Amino acid sequence: MAFGRRKKVKTFAEDELIVFENVTKTYSTGAPALNGVNLKIKKGEFVFIVGDSGSGKSTLIKLLLRELIPTDGEIYVNGARLSKLRRRQVPKYRRNLGVVFQDFRLIKNWSVYENVAFAQRIVQTPNRLIKRNVPAILSIVGLASKYKAKPVQLSGGEQQRVAMARALINKPPILLCDEPTGNLDPKNSLEIMKLLDQINKRGTTVIVVTHDKEIVNEMQKRVVTVRKGVIVSDEEKGGYIDED
Amino acid sequence: MRISSFFYTIKQGIKNIFRNALFSLASIATISSCLLLFGIFFAVIMNFQNIVKTAEEGVAVTVFFTDEVCADDTRMKEIGDIIASRAEVSRIVFVSADQAWEDFKEDYLGEYSEGFTENPLAGSANYQIYLKDIAGQDSLVAYLKSVPGVREVNYSQVTADALSGANNMISYVSIGIIGILLAVSIFLISNTVMMGISIRKEEIGIMKYVGATDFFVRAPFVVESLLIGLIGAAIPIGIINFVYDKALGIVQGKFTVLNDILKFLPIETINHTLIPLSLAIGAGIGFLGSIVTVRKHLKV
Numbered sequence: 001m002a003f004g005r006r007k008k009v010k011t012f013a014e015d016e017l018i019v020f021e022n023v024t025k026t027y028s029t030g031a032p033a034l035n036g037v038n039l040k041i042k043k044g045e046f047v048f049i050v051g052d053s054g055s056g057k058s059t060l061i062k063l064l065l066r067e068l069i070p071t072d073g074e075i076y077v078n079g080a081r082l083s084k085l086r087r088r089q090v091p092k093y094r095r096n097l098g099v100v101f102q103d104f105r106l107i108k109n110w111s112v113y114e115n116v117a118f119a120q121r122i123v124q125t126p127n128r129l130i131k132r133n134v135p136a137i138l139s140i141v142g143l144a145s146k147y148k149a150k151p152v153q154l155s156g157g158e159q160q161r162v163a164m165a166r167a168l169i170n171k172p173p174i175l176l177c178d179e180p181t182g183n184l185d186p187k188n189s190l191e192i193m194k195l196l197d198q199i200n201k202r203g204t205t206v207i208v209v210t211h212d213k214e215i216v217n218e219m220q221k222r223v224v225t226v227r228k229g230v231i232v233s234d235e236e237k238g239g240y241i242d243e244d
Numbered sequence: 245m246r247i248s249s250f251f252y253t254i255k256q257g258i259k260n261i262f263r264n265a266l267f268s269l270a271s272i273a274t275i276s277s278c279l280l281l282f283g284i285f286f287a288v289i290m291n292f293q294n295i296v297k298t299a300e301e302g303v304a305v306t307v308f309f310t311d312e313v314c315a316d317d318t319r320m321k322e323i324g325d326i327i328a329s330r331a332e333v334s335r336i337v338f339v340s341a342d343q344a345w346e347d348f349k350e351d352y353l354g355e356y357s358e359g360f361t362e363n364p365l366a367g368s369a370n371y372q373i374y375l376k377d378i379a380g381q382d383s384l385v386a387y388l389k390s391v392p393g394v395r396e397v398n399y400s401q402v403t404a405d406a407l408s409g410a411n412n413m414i415s416y417v418s419i420g421i422i423g424i425l426l427a428v429s430i431f432l433i434s435n436t437v438m439m440g441i442s443i444r445k446e447e448i449g450i451m452k453y454v455g456a457t458d459f460f461v462r463a464p465f466v467v468e469s470l471l472i473g474l475i476g477a478a479i480p481i482g483i484i485n486f487v488y489d490k491a492l493g494i495v496q497g498k499f500t501v502l503n504d505i506l507k508f509l510p511i512e513t514i515n516h517t518l519i520p521l522s523l524a525i526g527a528g529i530g531f532l533g534s535i536v537t538v539r540k541h542l543k544v
Contacts, residue, residue, distance in 0.1 A: 105453065
């Protein structure tokens with residue numbers, strides 16, 4: 001993976017994929033959403049970032065998506081300093097991230113096939129490969145037979161699978177999931193998590209932002225707990241820590 | 245850009261028109277209404293200008309000469325050639341003294357002319373000078389008065405002023421009204437386009453999150469808006485072509501007395517300018533509208 005300018009290349013341990021260095025993000029409204037966050041995520045890790053509403057989880061995702069720039073501190077992804085990326089370099093950077101949102105963010109009047117194929121079209125994949133790759137990824141997420149359906153014709157769980165197929169089709173090294181089970185029932189939530197686990201086992205670094213206590217406790221992965229913009233715990237095979 | 249991406253962009257642009265059928269119809273209707281008003285006004289203005297031009301072409305300056313010049317055919321022809329070469333002059337007609345007397349007899353005397361044995365208009369050989377533009381009459385008259393051998397110059401200052409004034413008025417009014425129509429059109433169309441784009445703000449955001457470049461997001465919208473603009477321009481062109489001859493028939497039927505004065509242009513002459521102009525405006529509005537409005541939502 002290579003993206004962004006690397007004028008000031010900082011050296012990291014070989015397996016460090018994402019590094020937050022003393023990151024603070026303050027909105028114009030006042031109190032910092034993130035305050036002096038330090039975090040390192042290695043290649044191939046599965047990390048839950050948990051916390052209640054307003055804890056700063058979403059800001060963390062937006063910073064990783066380069067939708068926001070830190071007020072202070074630096075974020076490095078595979079050695080590239082995100083704050084130094086030029087605007088026109090951002091699309092190329094984002095192609096290295098698969099992103100899954102709570103509200104799926106599928107284009108409503110496009111078919112399942114078109115929604116997934118779009119991620120390949122923007123990286124200029126030839127049509128013949130798109131025709132091969134899309135059915136393949138749809139069958140991995142269990143939706144091969146629904147390629148013609150529009151998102152509204154699918155259940156929440158199915159829509160989230162389409163979003164995952166779209167996120168994964170370009171084989172990104174990092175998969176970012178922002179509350180991926182937020183709109184799903186427990187059964188669908190667990191299935192999505194199993195799918196994420198499989199993806200992680202194939203080598204993709206998976207970061208899941210969530211406040212779904214049961215899922216976090218069930219999965220037994222690394223858990224980073226954020227509270228009021230500060231990381232209060234970071235545990236391997238951790239569990240959800242309640243605020244009180 | 246790959247060829248497959250190029251065709252994908254075109255295909256997406258066309259698909260978008262049908263996917264957002266309601267918005268597309270609203271945009272096409274807005275552009276069509278504005279350009280129909282523009283087209284009607286344009287056709288009326290072109291006809292007015294043509295009528296004034298025809299009237300101008302009928303106005304002549306008549307120049308009479310001294311007896312010496314009248315008696316010297318070579319000198320008369322020389323002066324005629326010099327006048328004809330002037331920039332203001334469209335054409336000149338030589339009227340001999342005999343022709344002048346014949347015309348006078350025919351117009352005013354009839355059978356009462358028989359008592360005349362000699363030509364009372366013997367010194368009336370003249371040139372009737374037709375102008376390219378009535379606005380050039382003053383300079384021509386001044387010149388003619390300075391030519392040696394010229395006895396008298398007949399012209400109508402009132403007619404020249406009236407026609408010149410009408411010409412100026414049509415120019416100013418048409419610039420004003422076309423300007424207002426275009427401003428209103430751009431306002432209405434950009435509002436419609438903005439409304440459509442804001443509906444798709446979410447769509448643009450998703451594309452950007454997935455890693456699409458600004459160009460990749462924008463291109464199908466531009467194709468879509470260009471097509472909407474062109475369709476919106478083609479409809480009023482069709483309506484005007486269909487209605488024009490029928491409307492002329494009605495006007496000429498109601499005002500038969502004016503048929504000699506009201507010389508209307510054929511639709512082909514109007515189309516010559518109207519079609520490229522309308523298509524350019526339609527495409528231009530579509531292009532600019534999409535570029536400006538999509539830009540607003542690209543910063544994700």
